[in-house]
Amino acid sequence: MAHRSRALGAAMALAALALVLGPLAAVGLWAGRxxxxxxxxxxxxxxxxxxxxxxxxxxxxxxxxxxxxxxxxxxxxxxxxxxxxxxxxxxxxxxxxxxxxxxxxxxxxxxxxxxxxxxxxxxxxxxxxxxxxxxxxxxxxxxxxxxxxxxxxxxxxxxxxxxxxxxxxxxxxxxxxxxxxxxxxxxxxxxxxxxxxxxxxxxxxxxxxxxxxxxxxxxxxxxxxxxxxxxxxxxxxxxxxxxxxxxxxxxxxxxxxxxxxxxxxxxxxxxxxxxxxxxxxxxxxxxxAAVVASGATWIFDLPPTIWWAALRSIVVALAATALAMAMALVMARAGGRLAEVAAALPLSASSLVTGTGIFIILFRVIRPEALALPATVLVNALVALPFAYRILRPALAQVEADYGRLADQLGLGGLRRWRLMLVPLARGPIGFAAGLIAAMAMGDLGVIALFASQEQQTLPLAMSRAMGAYRMGEAAGAGLLLVLLAFGMFWIFDRGGRDVRA
Missing domain, CATH: 1.10.3720.10 (MetI-like)
Structure with missing residues (x-):
């Protein structure tokens, strides 16, 4: 069981390394030109x-x-x-x-x-x-x-x-x-x-x-x-x-x-x-306070484009959270030097640099705008991976140290080990990590600025464009909506991760 877990963790770490190093390699090759x-x-x-x-x-x-x-x-x-x-x-x-x-x-x-x-x-x-x-x-x-x-x-x-x-x-x-x-x-x-x-x-x-x-x-x-x-x-x-x-x-x-x-x-x-x-x-x-005061009078008069941008942001945030948590949980469960390196490497490149590499890879094959939202999900998940790993690794290691031998004696492995032991006992850190990732992805204005057209903009990009066009009332309402969504996502995940018996 431990061997399969380490193998799966190594495979996930290699996938994370490839997702980070691939765009960086493309950037390095084009830099020579x-x-x-x-x-x-x-x-x-x-x-x-x-x-x-x-x-x-x-x-x-x-x-x-x-x-x-x-x-x-x-x-x-x-x-x-x-x-x-x-x-x-x-x-x-x-x-x-x-x-x-x-x-x-x-x-x-x-x-x-x-x-x-x-x-x-x-x-x-x-x-x-x-x-x-x-x-x-x-x-x-x-x-x-x-x-x-x-x-x-x-x-x-x-x-x-x-x-x-x-x-x-x-x-x-x-x-x-x-x-x-x-x-x-x-x-x-x-x-x-x-x-x-x-x-x-x-x-x-x-x-x-x-x-x-x-x-x-x-x-x-x-x-x-x-x-x-x-x-x-x-x-x-x-x-x-x-x-x-x-x-x-x-x-x-x-x-x-x-x-x-x-x-x-x-x-x-x-x-x-x-x-x-x-x-x-x-x-x-x-x-x-200025955001709340300015946005309170505009939030109910926002145009449909802002609400559609908010919906895209919610989808991007949830997808990035799911992807980042899946990678972080598997890598944190396995541990090891390879997982540590893979979890730290995204810190060496910003979301814009990684997005630049993805743009270079895609622009000769497909219109980059067509993959604006998937690329945003992927980059946000990679950027959040170091934070999620650092939160989850100590928690899962402590659960294994306390109950791992008992779980082995009971024959708990695979998904049953996750469902009956790891997730319930590490519920707090898991919820906190998921809330942090969702809030970060909800407010990200990085790679989406490279790819998105007017029809693909997320809420942060829509707010930035409204500010640039001096539509400050629209920007104020969008800002308050963005605050409510980001803090709301963090609160829901963090609250859901707390032990109900506490």
């Missing part, structure tokens, strides 16, 4: 690296005081605030951008408040807008990573340091920060390298064109496959280097096991902690 990089290409390369590094540094720098304030304070609504911190990760990117524009845009709330004071208006378009959006998405991620680091320091260590009058930052906080911050910064750097929707909406122009945007422009407007492939290869090389550095940045844990006392930092100035938490809360909550 490209000419020398133009000054514009080098400018896009430099800006991509610069904005990713600046976004990562700023996100981590702001996360430190926020994490310290949250560890020092217990206040009503703290759990709700922690839930708010997790919201940007599943919030559709295009919706968050709409909310940021509503707050910081030319006619946004901030400029409306500055105008009576005679102050110059702010502009969200350009490099500053790209970095602002990336900080909005990644500040919560960095904060979560630091909160887990603070929680890992035993409460006894804080008490001992206080009793001995030791500098607690030097002996407790700094070793943890030195361990966690490099990995967090590299992860955020990698995320910002492959960000497409942010650059498409807030960037553009010679000063704020990323490699992702250059790939899109080369394919969609210039049909220069060689240039698109060259930029895709350059981006993959940078992503692989960042992944390698991220692996080396993982240091050994700095805290020894404790007796289970709650970790809590010594209290600091109340005004400082309240200010940090309040400003962070406003920064994260106001864009979402």
């Amino acid at each position: 490209a000419g020398m990089p133009t000054p514009g290409d080098w400018a896009a390369f430099r800006f991509t690296l610069w904005q990713a590094a600046a976004s990562a540094a700023l996100s981590c720098a702001l996360a430190v005081p926020l994490a310290r304030a949250l560890m020092r304070r217990r206040f009503p609504g703290r759990k709700a605030f922690l839930s708010l911190i997790g919201a940007p990760f599943i919030l559709p990117v295009i919706v968050a951008i709409f909310g940021l524009v509503a707050i910081f845009g030319r006619n946004g709330w901030i400029n409306a408040a500055l105008a009576p004071l005679g102050l110059p208006p702010l502009s969200i378009y350009g490099p500053q807008g790209v970095i602002l959006a990336h900080v909005f998405f990644n500040l919560p991620l960095a904060c979560r990573m630091l909160l887990s680091g603070y929680a890992a320091i035993p409460g006894e260590h804080w008490r001992l340091a206080e009793a001995l009058s030791l500098p607690r930052f030097r002996f407790l906080e700094w070793p943890m920060l030195r361990q966690r911050l490099p990995g967090a910064a590299l992860l955020i750097f990698l995320i910002c390298l492959t960000s497409f929707a942010v650059a498409l909406t807030l960037g553009g122009g010679p000063r704020a064109t990323t490699m992702e945007l250059a790939i899109y422009q080369a394919l969609r407007f210039e049909f220069d496959l060689g240039k698109a492939a060259l930029m895709a290869v350059a981006q993959c090389a940078v992503c692989l280097a960042a992944l390698g550095l991220a692996g080396r940045a993982a240091l050994a844990p700095v805290a020894a096991p404790g007796l289970g006392l709650q970790a809590r930092l010594p209290p600091g100035p109340l005004w400082l902690d309240a200010g940090v938490i309040g400003l962070a809360g406003l920064f994260l909550a106001l864009p979402l």
Whole structure:
């Protein structure tokens, strides 16, 4: 039974490798046909690296005081605030951008408040807008990573340091920060390298064109496959280097096991902690509030094209979830080095790079537009595979360690083992992983932008086009609908995965 499971897992891992490496190989072959990089290409390369590094540094720098304030304070609504911190990760990117524009845009709330004071208006378009959006998405991620680091320091260590009058930052906080911050910064750097929707909406122009945007422009407007492939290869090389550095940045844990006392930092100035938490809360909550406020009056007046786009998004999200979960479950059940490599490899290529490879493979055989939705399903499943695998692998391994020998004695194998043991006992992580994938796929604006015609657009693409055409009321209603669908899918899957006995 174990042998068949490992064989099936190896076959699934090989299929995942082929699905990732095939498009990358096509990209690599076409890159050889490209000419020398133009000054514009080098400018896009430099800006991509610069904005990713600046976004990562700023996100981590702001996360430190926020994490310290949250560890020092217990206040009503703290759990709700922690839930708010997790919201940007599943919030559709295009919706968050709409909310940021509503707050910081030319006619946004901030400029409306500055105008009576005679102050110059702010502009969200350009490099500053790209970095602002990336900080909005990644500040919560960095904060979560630091909160887990603070929680890992035993409460006894804080008490001992206080009793001995030791500098607690030097002996407790700094070793943890030195361990966690490099990995967090590299992860955020990698995320910002492959960000497409942010650059498409807030960037553009010679000063704020990323490699992702250059790939899109080369394919969609210039049909220069060689240039698109060259930029895709350059981006993959940078992503692989960042992944390698991220692996080396993982240091050994700095805290020894404790007796289970709650970790809590010594209290600091109340005004400082309240200010940090309040400003962070406003920064994260106001864009979402702007989407709800703007979209509530338009959601029931949306044209039929938006509702059809929403239906396509639901189908794409469910299909991508089913495919990603099938691959992740089989690979996580088998484990092994091959599965680890296959599950990590999609991180080296963004959905747009993988879509570029699929476009290159298909364009001589069939009109790529004819396979827009299947290609979107496949790419979204591959992009979600690393997240699903990391969630499911420990859960399934723990179930096997606890009950695997008993299941072998009872002769449980194949589908019966899944139905009677693995799925019921790993129900929570399975539901969480499925909800995360569905929300990510629901809000994806990547490969669909390369392939889709007007009749094949998904809801994020329809919203992006409405924003580009300055149909802001339609975009607001579509944004609210997209938020409801993405969070609704996450809630349904996550809720369904919880143990009903809990």
